[in-house]
Amino acid sequence: MGQDLLLEMKGICKSFPGVKALADVDFSVAPGDVHSLIGENGAGKSTLIKVLTGIYPRYTGEIFLDGEYIAPANATESQAEGVSTIYQELNLAPYLSVAENIFIGHEPRRYGMIDWKSVRRKAAEILADMGVDGVNVAKPLGEYSVAIQQMTAIARALSFDARLLVMDEPTSSLSETEVAILFNVIRRVKARGASVIFISHKMDEVFEICDRATILRDGKLVGAYSMSEMTKLKMVSLMIGRDATSVLHNKKTAYVSKDDSQTLLAARGLQRGRKTRQIDIDIASGQVLGVSGLLGSGRTELAKILFGDNVPDAGRIDYDGRQVHIKTPRDAIRLGMGFCSEDRKAEGIFPNMTVMENMTIGVLDDVSRFGVMSAGAQLKIAEKYIEKLKIKVSSPGQKMRELSGGNQQKVLLARWLCKKPVLMILDEPTRGIDLGAKSEIEEIIAELAGSGVAVLMISSELEELVRSCDRIAVLSDGKKVSELSGRGISEERLVDIIAHGADALEGPRDA
Ligand SMILES: Nc1ncnc2c1ncn2[C@@H]1O[C@H](COP(=O)(O)OP(=O)(O)OP(=O)(O)O)[C@@H](O)[C@H]1O
Ligand SMILES: [Mg+2]
Structure with missing residues (x-):
């Protein structure tokens, strides 16, 4: 032996x-x-x-x-x-x-x-x-x-x-x-x-x-x-x-045309240093807009501008039909936006607080009355999302640091979901999440869109984007080089565009 x-x-x-x-x-x-x-x-x-x-x-x-x-x-x-x-x-x-x-x-x-x-x-x-x-x-x-x-x-x-x-x-x-x-x-x-x-x-x-x-x-x-x-x-x-x-083989029929969806956010000419260059983007209620591209192509930078974490040098954002100036995440949250970041640490895990506290920290205003938080309401929210996202915990009172990596990720996702945003930005939402739970998260994304939420989803996993998105914007070197929609979306096309950058624009385009 x-x-x-x-x-x-x-x-x-x-x-x-x-x-x-x-x-x-x-x-x-x-x-x-x-x-x-x-x-x-x-x-x-x-x-x-x-x-x-x-x-x-x-x-x-x-x-x-x-x-x-x-x-x-x-x-x-x-x-x-x-x-x-x-x-x-x-x-x-x-x-x-x-x-x-x-x-x-x-x-x-x-x-x-x-x-x-x-x-x-x-x-x-x-x-x-x-x-x-x-x-x-x-x-x-x-x-x-x-x-x-x-x-x-x-x-x-x-x-x-x-x-x-x-x-x-x-x-x-x-x-x-x-x-x-x-x-x-x-x-x-x-x-x-x-x-x-x-x-x-x-x-x-x-x-x-x-x-x-x-x-x-x-x-x-x-x-x-x-x-x-x-x-x-x-x-x-x-x-x-x-x-x-x-x-x-959970290949849900990828695309359901939603002609009645309304543009919620329209960005034009967004510019910030060399990371974000003249980007136009439209996000519609009830739709999932994917953002694809290599690491460093400017995906997270774009998300951060929309969420007020980065202030653009130039460009204009219209939201719900009027121009807005999103200068801080607080502004974005006030507009009903949520942003689940790719970086667990930066996002702010509170390791010594409970799962319930970590999850509901963003909705304290909603569950508190006269400045006093109702523990019952907090617990109800936590239990709901623990079940929904199948988060493995011994109880909602378990300390966050005791959770496995993937389960911490799910708690952070729940933190934003329970705020019920009208525009949800998800940066690599399934990072570190196991295969089974991935399809559950995809279902939740579909559910969000189904209930009228506008979703912007950044992912390095092309399969995931193809399954979840109504449209996919491809970024390269800080620029939007292509946008696919509906039946024009496929993994092959994405690979092709990512590999060849703007050259791929020569190919057939989608309406
Ligand atoms: N310090 C701790 N205190 C209490 N429970 C813990 C602690 N560390 C891990 N656990 C529990 O032990 C179990 C195994 O966790 P572990 O981190 O080993 O999972 P994992 O397989 O690495 O998962 P993941 O893919 O999410 O990283 C989980 O139920 C977790 O909550
Ligand atoms: Mg682990």
Whole structure:
């Protein structure tokens, strides 16, 4: 036993008050393997990783690394054993430089002093090795995009020369190009004989990069499988514990013509720096407008302008038939707009407050009478959305920080839904959400539109856009290069336009 396995975890149990997060789970990884952990939101993937990496030192069960018994007591110890981790919630210091973030705590030293020159040189080397260009490692990390921050976390993990690299949803905010870079890095790590644990809700990625997969359901082991004997249908079925045909083939008839829908918001010539250039956009009540394009194409910037988080240099916005000046999010909210951001941290999770409080924080005015909040009303809202979005919690009073990543995401979505906006902006609403729950969220979006809400949805997942949207605007380099509508919407066309930018405008256009 243990001989030809790099990692062997046996009979792992981990409980939290009211939840058995892991019940007698076995998990093993062979040297040089990329091994996936698969399961729904709240299945126990991150918890298993945190046991391995010393974040949760109180567990029962045994862990062997390279045949040797280990009992990781804290993160530093686990790192010293050669296990390097990128957590689901990035743990970086935005005000420190990129180089410092990569080497903090294990900086190269000369005569006992930190050798800053070589810190920067080595940091630049690692990034160059990964194929990441255009980063000035002396600049504060906070000045870079979430994607670069993610790459920095990966560079940090690589800087430890790990035997086992653990990645908990590393691709959730990466573009396709960056995912390709990451996969090259993974292949290099593998070629060195090290192993990788790779967690992702994106099936295509798992099939592309992984050798084996271990499936968890409700904290229990379902089984471990070789990817060569796996199909998507089998994997999802094992993950949800029933036949997944309906989940995978939930192709609702994409387009229902809604001729009576009214334009709610019309933007003309929106301009802000070089990120948003002369954009015209119309959002209609009862319709879903998709925004597609590569990471960095200006999708989030556009959403932020509409929501008053960014003020445009030029352009005009008409709302409900009259010109408006949206200078702050408060202005936007007053107009009935909601904005569920792609960045969970920036959005403001209050980790030590309850799920109920996190969810209803935006409607306190509505549920309070004479300035006193009715706990009953608050609870009713929370219970409704917990059921509707199938949020996995022990009670509405559970602390937000105790929820799995995907379930926190659902709470934030609920925060906006319960405000009942007339215009809902959703930036990557299904990021980190498991496959089953994705189709539920798509249903909710359809329901919103059905009830007359105007929806603007940004997504990197083309399938999702094609299924949900009445129209799709494609952005490239801050400009709108195309808009598809109705039957003109297809994944192929989107791919084509995104790949060829404005050139694709030459092709057949839709009315
Ligand atoms: N610190 C904690 N206190 C209480 N319960 C917790 C804590 N951490 C996790 N849990 C619970 O343990 C279960 C497993 O959570 P975990 O984060 O491992 O899920 P996951 O598989 O990583 O899900 P996701 O795909 O959403 O990231 C969930 O029910 C979660 O609420
Ligand atoms: Mg997780």
